[in-house]
Amino acid sequence: xxxxxxxxxxxxxxxxxxxxxxxxxxxxxxxxxxxxxxxxxxxxxxxxxxxxxxxxxxxxxxxxxxxxxxxxxxxxxxxxxxxxxxxxxxxxxxxxxxxxxxxxxxxxxxxxxxxxxxxxxxxxxxxxxxxxxxxxxxxxxxxxxxxxxxxxxxxxxxxxxxxxxxxxxxxxxxxxxxxxxxxxxxxxxxxxxxxxxxxxxxxxxxxxxxxxxxxxxxxxxxxxxxxxxxxxxxxxxxxxxxxxxxxxxxxxxxxxxxxxxxxxxxxxxxxxxxxxxxxxxxxxxxxxxxxxxxxxxxxxxxxxxxxxxxxxxxxxxxxxxxxxxxxxxxxxxxxxxxxxxxxxxxxxxxxxxxxxxxxxxxxxxxxxxxxxxxxxxxxxxxxxxxxxxxxxxxxxxxxxxxxxxxxxxxxxxxxxxxxxxxxxxxxxxxxxxxxxxxxxxxxxxxxxxxxxxxxxxxxxxxxxxxxxxxxxxxxxxxxxxxxxxxxxxxxxxxxxxxxxxxxxxx
Numbered sequence: 226x227x228x229x230x231x232x233x234x235x236x237x238x239x240x241x242x243x244x245x246x247x248x249x250x251x252x253x254x255x256x257x258x259x260x261x262x263x264x265x266x267x268x269x270x271x272x273x274x275x276x277x278x279x280x281x282x283x284x285x286x287x288x289x290x291x292x293x294x295x296x297x298x299x300x301x302x303x304x305x306x307x308x309x310x311x312x313x314x315x316x317x318x319x320x321x322x323x324x325x326x327x328x329x330x331x332x333x334x335x336x337x338x339x340x341x342x343x344x345x346x347x348x349x350x351x352x353x354x355x356x357x358x359x360x361x362x363x364x365x366x367x368x369x370x371x372x373x374x375x376x377x378x379x380x381x382x383x384x385x386x387x388x389x390x391x392x393x394x395x396x397x398x399x400x401x402x403x404x405x406x407x408x409x410x411x412x413x414x415x416x417x418x419x420x421x422x423x424x425x426x427x428x429x430x431x432x433x434x435x436x437x438x439x440x441x442x443x444x445x446x447x448x449x450x451x452x453x454x455x456x457x458x459x460x461x462x463x464x465x466x467x468x469x470x471x472x473x474x475x476x477x478x479x480x481x482x483x484x485x486x487x488x489x490x491x492x493x494x495x496x497x498x499x500x501x502x503x504x505x506x507x508x509x510x511x512x513x514x515x516x517x518x519x520x521x522x523x524x525x526x527x528x529x530x531x532x533x534x535x536x537x538x539x540x541x542x543x544x545x546x547x548x549x550x551x552x553x554x555x556x557x558x559x560x561x562x563x564x565x566x567x568x569x570x571x572x573x574x575x576x577x578x579x580x581x582x583x584x585x586x587x588x589x590x591x592x593x594x595x596x597x598x599x600x601x602x603x604x605x606x607x608x609x610x611x612x613x614x615x616x617x618x619x620x621x622x623x624x625x626x627x628x629x630x631x632x633x634x635x636x637x638x639x640x641x642x643x644x645x646x647x648x649x650x651x652x653x654x655x656x657x658x659x660x661x662x663x664x665x666x667x668x669x670x671x672x673x674x675x676x677x678x679x680x681x682x683x684x685x686x687x688x689x690x691x692x693x694x695x696x697x698x699x700x701x702x703x704x705x706x707x708x709x710x711x712x713x714x715x716x717x718x719x720x721x722x723x724x725x726x727x728x729x730x731x
Contacts, residue, residue, distance in 0.1 A: 262396065
């Protein structure tokens, strides 16, 4: 066994195989991502609950405004992955990007641990910047540990993604345990939860630095980017871009403060979403009309555009787990278990638990189906239909709740189960299909559209939570269920003509 492993030629530069037959550096990245996801999902679990809490030390703001803040925050986390990847590729390399990103994230969590409005918003901004630097680049380093794109590399990513879900499972559990104020406890406080998220990110940084020696040359700035002329050009572009962003923000703030630009957080979030939709449509139209070289490329990019729409719609529903569903868990769910009331945020651990349990089963099911494995559009359709089914469960359950009453936790758990199966149908195939469909020269840009689809979905998920007081829950969830359900049925009905756009891609 050891001899067979040592003969593997897929192991990358300077990496010895001391961790389950994989480069030792994989363990460094595994635990970095585990603790980063612990911090991200732990804080996210508390975010909208803290903003809307008016009785136990929270901010006491309305769900509409809180939803807009939540949506803009989660939008920024995904949207900044694009410049974060560019900075790593052109300026500092993935290794430093992950390190600097982790420092920003930890500082952001500790800032939120200080009870003031300024430190709260400062913390959110720091976490957005840090996650934009860390998230895309830690995955890139995993790939850099391996020379080829064979089975061992795929297995390495599978181990790495398990770390993501372990962190996502533990973060909400422990951060809500110490962070969500509850009657009869004196050791719970919102800011304790934010501090615990910061401790998690600090642990990620410590073991990343200590284990950095096992990464060898993985994640370093590539030779062509490190050339003085290319590096100087990248620095100039970065400085110019940063100046434009800062000037734009200051100008908008000044005009708003002077009363010339009457804009609220809600309208800003809505405008941001509309701008992203317009830019995405214009981008795909431009690429199809002027960049694609033949009919095959145009068809495949057209399918990428449809997948972008499907992904944005899916995440707009799925990511309500941290917004509207979190508020439902707190306000209208009976959370008493064995005589004790569990924190609302702990229910955010249900999805990653189901991911860990179900991912191997569904993965084996696709393999077992063999040549009958569903096509890309069918998997997208199934994901959206299951998402809609989950919201129909919530709509029906909330309709049965009498005024002042509460629903059982089983309804939320059933919804998360359906959403998780939908995620496992859509999410893994989405990113993989995008890389297959795009011409080699456009893979990076198409990957960017996938991130933007996720960013747009997160923004919409936050905005939807703002309607939780204005609309009956059964109507709100029923509307979401109908929209995503119809979209899913459209993917299923049009699967054959959409599949033809793939032109040979399975």
